[in-house]
Amino acid sequence: MPFSIVISGVTGRVGRALAELARADPDVRLAGALASESSAKQPLDADRRVRINDPPAPPVDAVIDFSTSSGCARAIRCALDSGAALVVGTTGLADRVESHLRDAAASIPMLVAANTSLGACVLIDLASRATRALGDAYDVSLIEAHRAGKRDAPSGTALALARAVRDSGGSIDDGAVLSLRAGDTVGEHTVRFDATGETLQITHRATDRRLFAAGALRAAKWLAGRPPGRYAMSDVLGL
Incomplete structure (x- = not known):
């Protein structure tokens, strides 16, 4: 059936x-x-x-x-x-x-779900794992981009990522979340972990709704x- x-x-x-x-x-x-x-x-x-x-x-x-x-x-x-x-x-x-x-x-x-993309779901999981592994020696920031005209900013996915970082023992200031609204961007989210001498960057990019x-x-x-x-x-x- x-x-x-x-x-x-x-x-x-x-x-x-x-x-x-x-x-x-x-x-x-x-x-x-x-x-x-x-x-x-x-x-x-x-x-x-x-x-x-x-x-x-x-x-x-x-x-x-x-x-x-x-x-x-x-x-x-x-x-x-x-x-x-x-x-x-x-x-x-x-x-x-x-x-x-x-x-x-x-x-x-x-x-x-803020994002039903399977890849975005894995991104949130990876952000949690990275936060637990790296500890508080790294500065965490988020960059998200969507089409011009999307009403909510930060996006629901960015808020979910920030929540995952905090729930995993990390910290992220509101000023460390950057939202871009331009063109017809379907959706892009990047989590950065910055420390002296290195940067870990994890990105999910959606190209088709x-x-x-x-x-x-x-x-x-x-x-x-x-x-x-x-x-x-x-x-x-x-x-």
């Missing part, structure tokens, strides 16, 4: 990539699609069976959200109503939505059917 998903934020960059993946994969069924009200009722597939913001066609295995705070709140309700797993790749969420996520984790399995869609779909397949609770991309990769 195909793996059935609802895409929240289907008219966005990653949402469109997810829809393309679903259409190309015979083992994935697009059960529904959510977007802003201005996109309501637009047909999403050639045979017009799926229309944006129509109720999803059961069963639903997972809801995947790449939208906004309000869109994420709607995705949470959809997942709860469907008894489905929830993958959230939206960043810059409002406090009230974060609270909704904490409450919903008691009822459904969910995975919230389809990698976020592919990572989110892999996470959704891993998550569906697991006990309620909050999971991370590191769980998907066994890190």
Whole structure:
């Protein structure tokens, strides 16, 4: 039986990539699609069976959200109503939505990730390992770059990297996180460890937004059917 998903934020960059993946994969069924009200009722597939913001066609295995705070709140309700797993790749969420996520984790399995790229997940793990190995003799800094117009700065991934460094016993000042917004940069994150005589630099560079869609779909397949609770991309990769 195909793996059935609802895409929240289907008219966005990653949402469109997810829809393309679903259409190309015979083992994935697009059960529904959510977007802003201005996109309501637009047909999403050639045979017009799926229309944006129509109720999803059961069963639903997972809801995947790449939208906004309000869109994420709607995705949470959809997942709860469907008894489905929830993958959230939206960043810059409002406090009230974060609270909704904490409450919903008691009822459904969910995975919230600042970045669903598998490589970015490994980058965060490597930053943690490097921090523990090098100790406090190294100055840690972060540089992140995204397309012009990206609203949140620093990016959610940069915040996750800074948190990983601090959780591993390191320190990083707010002034040591540099955000660049230019052109059509998909996403680039660099962690630097500087000491007298040497620099260790670890970089992840995304060149195609389809990698976020592919990572989110892999996470959704891993998550569906697991006990309620909050999971991370590191769980998907066994890190």
